[in-house]
Amino acid sequence: MKKLRTIIIRFIKRNPLYTSINFTGLVIGFVCVVFIGLWIKNELSYDRFHKNADQIYRVHRYFYDNNGTENLHLPYVAPPVAPLLKDEFSEIENIARVSHSGMLFRLNDQKVAEPDVCFAEPDILNIFSFEGISADNNLLNEPLTAVVSATIASKYFNNEYAVGKTMEFFDENANSYNLKVTGVFEDWGQNNHFRPEIIISFSTYASAVGESELQDWGSNNYETFVLMRNAPRQLDSRLDEFINKQFENGTSWTKIRMEKLADIHFNWYGSRSSIYVLLSIAVLILLLGSINYINLNTAIYTKRIKEIHIKKVIGATAKRILSLLMLESVLFCIVSLIVALLIVSVAIPYLANLFNSNLTFSVGENLALIAVFFTLSIFIGLISGVYPAKILLTSKKFNSTPGKMSFRNGMVIFQFFVSIALIMSFLTVNKQLNYLQTKNLGLNQENVITVSASPNHIEKLDVLRNQLTKNPNIIDVSGSKRIPSQRLADSNQMKASNNGIMEPLGFRVANIRGDEHFVPTYEMKLIAGNNISPQIKEEKEYLVNRSAVEKIGWESPEAAIGQFVEYGDEKGRIVGVLENFNYESLHNAVFPIILYKDASSYNRISIRVTPTNLSNTIDFIKTTWEEYDLAGSPFSYQFIDERFERLYQSEKYTKTIFTCFMVLAISIAILGLIGLSLFVMERRTKEIGVRKVNGAKVSEILSMLNKDFVKWVAIAFVIATPIAWFAMNKWLENFAYRTNLSWWIFALSGLMALGIALLTVSWQSWRAATRNPVEALRYE
Amino acid sequence: MIKTENLTKVFRTEEVETSALNEVSLHVKKGEFVAIMGPSGCGKSTLMNIIGLLDNPTGGEYYFDGAEVGQLKERNRTMLRKGNIGFVFQSFNLIDELNVYENVELPLIYLKLKARERKEMVEKVLERMKIAHRAKHFPQQLSGGQQQRVAIARAVVANPKLILADEPTGNLDSKNGLEVMNLLTELNREGTTIVMVTHSLHDSEFAHRVVNLFDGMIITEEVKKEMGEILL
Ligand SMILES: Nc1ncnc2c1ncn2[C@@H]1O[C@H](COP(=O)(O)OP(=O)(O)OP(=O)(O)O)[C@@H](O)[C@H]1O
Numbered sequence A: 001m002k003k004l005r006t007i008i009i010r011f012i013k014r015n016p017l018y019t020s021i022n023f024t025g026l027v028i029g030f031v032c033v034v035f036i037g038l039w040i041k042n043e044l045s046y047d048r049f050h051k052n053a054d055q056i057y058r059v060h061r062y063f064y065d066n067n068g069t070e071n072l073h074l075p076y077v078a079p080p081v082a083p084l085l086k087d088e089f090s091e092i093e094n095i096a097r098v099s100h101s102g103m104l105f106r107l108n109d110q111k112v113a114e115p116d117v118c119f120a121e122p123d124i125l126n127i128f129s130f131e132g133i134s135a136d137n138n139l140l141n142e143p144l145t146a147v148v149s150a151t152i153a154s155k156y157f158n159n160e161y162a163v164g165k166t167m168e169f170f171d172e173n174a175n176s177y178n179l180k181v182t183g184v185f186e187d188w189g190q191n192n193h194f195r196p197e198i199i200i201s202f203s204t205y206a207s208a209v210g211e212s213e214l215q216d217w218g219s220n221n222y223e224t225f226v227l228m229r230n231a232p233r234q235l236d237s238r239l240d241e242f243i244n245k246q247f248e249n250g251t252s253w254t255k256i257r258m259e260k261l262a263d264i265h266f267n268w269y270g271s272r273s274s275i276y277v278l279l280s281i282a283v284l285i286l287l288l289g290s291i292n293y294i295n296l297n298t299a300i301y302t303k304r305i306k307e308i309h310i311k312k313v314i315g316a317t318a319k320r321i322l323s324l325l326m327l328e329s330v331l332f333c334i335v336s337l338i339v340a341l342l343i344v345s346v347a348i349p350y351l352a353n354l355f356n357s358n359l360t361f362s363v364g365e366n367l368a369l370i371a372v373f374f375t376l377s378i379f380i381g382l383i384s385g386v387y388p389a390k391i392l393l394t395s396k397k398f399n400s401t402p403g404k405m406s407f408r409n410g411m412v413i414f415q416f417f418v419s420i421a422l423i424m425s426f427l428t429v430n431k432q433l434n435y436l437q438t439k440n441l442g443l444n445q446e447n448v449i450t451v452s453a454s455p456n457h458i459e460k461l462d463v464l465r466n467q468l469t470k471n472p473n474i475i476d477v478s479g480s481k482r483i484p485s486q487r488l489a490d491s492n493q494m495k496a497s498n499n500g501i502m503e504p505l506g507f508r509v510a511n512i513r514g515d516e517h518f519v520p521t522y523e524m525k526l527i528a529g530n531n532i533s534p535q536i537k538e539e540k541e542y543l544v545n546r547s548a549v550e551k552i553g554w555e556s557p558e559a560a561i562g563q564f565v566e567y568g569d570e571k572g573r574i575v576g577v578l579e580n581f582n583y584e585s586l587h588n589a590v591f592p593i594i595l596y597k598d599a600s601s602y603n604r605i606s607i608r609v610t611p612t613n614l615s616n617t618i619d620f621i622k623t624t625w626e627e628y629d630l631a632g633s634p635f636s637y638q639f640i641d642e643r644f645e646r647l648y649q650s651e652k653y654t655k656t657i658f659t660c661f662m663v664l665a666i667s668i669a670i671l672g673l674i675g676l677s678l679f680v681m682e683r684r685t686k687e688i689g690v691r692k693v694n695g696a697k698v699s700e701i702l703s704m705l706n707k708d709f710v711k712w713v714a715i716a717f718v719i720a721t722p723i724a725w726f727a728m729n730k731w732l733e734n735f736a737y738r739t740n741l742s743w744w745i746f747a748l749s750g751l752m753a754l755g756i757a758l759l760t761v762s763w764q765s766w767r768a769a770t771r772n773p774v775e776a777l778r779y780e
Numbered sequence B: 001m002i003k004t005e006n007l008t009k010v011f012r013t014e015e016v017e018t019s020a021l022n023e024v025s026l027h028v029k030k031g032e033f034v035a036i037m038g039p040s041g042c043g044k045s046t047l048m049n050i051i052g053l054l055d056n057p058t059g060g061e062y063y064f065d066g067a068e069v070g071q072l073k074e075r076n077r078t079m080l081r082k083g084n085i086g087f088v089f090q091s092f093n094l095i096d097e098l099n100v101y102e103n104v105e106l107p108l109i110y111l112k113l114k115a116r117e118r119k120e121m122v123e124k125v126l127e128r129m130k131i132a133h134r135a136k137h138f139p140q141q142l143s144g145g146q147q148q149r150v151a152i153a154r155a156v157v158a159n160p161k162l163i164l165a166d167e168p169t170g171n172l173d174s175k176n177g178l179e180v181m182n183l184l185t186e187l188n189r190e191g192t193t194i195v196m197v198t199h200s201l202h203d204s205e206f207a208h209r210v211v212n213l214f215d216g217m218i219i220t221e222e223v224k225k226e227m228g229e230i231l232l
């Protein structure tokens, strides 16, 4: 052990600069690996909490256009599906419908909104892992019974025994009900996509909505979970048979599928590809760090060749020297890893925050992962040690210069390649984000506030609007179902006449249900006809967008005006055509949309305001809104533009990730370059002296010294450009609206890399070039 | 050709101040062959570096070809040195990565001569130094004597007026040393001024004049022979 210590101390003393460069590079690399390792482990842990995770499925529903293209995919199905499935499939052991809804509960004297409330059938208790609940499954059979999480129990009952106690909740119309708590279950933890806090018996819900809702094949609002230990072999075709049994030729327009619980996170929230991307970035960065290590150690060792040769002469065997060198290198990597682990354990809250993740790091929970890291570090130590050691042992001459520069040049080129590719990616992601955030949506998302609306708000909407618009800072008020930035999931069968015959359209036409103030509030553009009128007309009035006109095949927007259509059996006429607008995120292209009044469905109010005196305006909205709120629910509002921004959250994290890794990769490359240029200058000192004695000017020396580095950057650039171009094109395909990959992105990346390389190298080469040649040659 | 007046050179490091040259006044005529002798550390190399415009003196004046050059900036020193002064060192100072031809070509490159011209000149001088058959070899493949002949070739390839040789035979055996001295003498006969530092009395016999340096000062000068008829 003592011997080891002396080795390490000697090693550091010998080359403090090289050692710190090596060390920093490796630590950065390991920090990335550790962090990304934790991240991936966390991603893979989603929904794995449940004992039956691999046997639980969720039923999905798909809809298709006439030509077979999928137009809607919902993770929910209609309420009749579950009981019918249970009859059809003997393999299904348990099946449970879940209806989600946030609700107000009484806590002491206040009404508190609980977001994670659902109604669920009793089987839910057998499907998921409910710890702490008695095995008897009658807990959710009776109406107005509920099981709650430990967190809720302690929140409402102050750690008293909650079972048997009652909780009071309110419906939209402020009627109150008493719930009996029949069980308390241990909290499930963060990493579950389905995370109910209060589960109320489904019978409570069924009696409230009535039998007709539960028979409605169009109400695809029920998350449906299935426990199936032995899934049938041809599950998909049997599900198709099932649908065709319900509807003649049903699979031509709708299908259902079962999705494994364990896949939900990746299919809907995370993405498997991001795991691969992150993993490869971590590996790359670690590789960059070890490249520095290999490069600089080769440099150091060539300086040590003499020492080693003397050792050889005095009897140390090559094998012994090799094992000593390898030990040195492995130890170095292990120490770097330990430092990296310490850094991550301190920095994890900040990192988690940066990436909007709930990551934590405790050694106890990650022993296996840490063992993997250590194995990795030993492995890196071995491979990073072997090349320099080989060079050292096989070089015959005492003062031989390293003949093979090419391998090391290759590694420097690789570092630059990674840096340049990351810069290019960063610039592209940045450009696309800018584009998304500044693109004209065809509606004005700025200065619109949205608040939720109770039935009473909607009933009194005209009065409410009058009252609100008395405030000079409030311009218009509109009620609607769904607001821009939400998905337009509602659609219905539409019939239109082209050539005089009324025919069902073979494609999906999504609907916006809103009042006559919707178009002006969002400043949407009418390109033909008029807005829907305030009065209720005998004949229903419809607005459509340009895309609908084109797809139906009417000659022009003007030609659409007055056309007779049927939307979900409601006959009416087109009164106006709207210019296309992006209602959903720009990941999705514009599709046919129809807009009409349907006051009974409205649940949101949109308010266009002026940007001045905003906080006063909001206060004013709040007091007015509360006047019409019978339930006493807490007031909350959102800005539409902020909601749009949030649609690009994942792209923002992509940008953060690229920024971080770009900076790290460049830092490592810079460190490596400093070390390498230092080494090159040292090695070429004599040459520089000789050249200067023979008439070379400082500028000539400088350009000679920098030339190689410029060449490496150029090669790296040539390799990085097509790869980054390809990868970024792929990434941009995620968007229906995308910026183009301009040439300047590539030029700028190359120039940045070149600039960075030149600055770094010139720092050394300037010193070498301006040095008095007398000095350089004096010690020869 | 070379005239120094009270040249001094002081080296300052953190702890000590070394006075390497102390009021050195030296006069070298065009076409002369001067040997500088003296014990180790007396300032011979320092003097050579100043004469060779590689370094500035701390004090005194230095006239090269009649012009005061003692305080020139590095840029101008380089300009003046190029093509005018050739150097030969004890340790040859060839560039390991370049072959013989490329080593010799070096001064011509920095004089910005055309490739064809360079080729002609390099081949001529290699021929003359009897090293042409080694043109493609690298320094480490040559003997000490051969390396020094390459170094001399490099020093003279641009036809400089002045050759400065700092212990050119220091690393050579007597046979190779003699060969080098003969080459230098020959160059001198053709009109090149030569200043040479040496520890060897034998080598100093080749010079017209020997200057003895001690502790940074010239203590004696002895004339060995009159300069040849060329100058007269
Ligand atoms: N760059 C320098 N910095 C400090 N001191 C120096 C420097 N160059 C030379 N000296 C000192 O100046 C003195 C003269 O050195 P110089 O190299 O000229 O001696 P020399 O006569 O050439 O000796 P040698 O015969 O060993 O080559 C010595 O004391 C030396 O230590």
Ligand SMILES: [Mg+2]
Pocket (backbone or CB within 6 Å): B044, B045, B046, B166
């Ligand atoms: Mg000397």
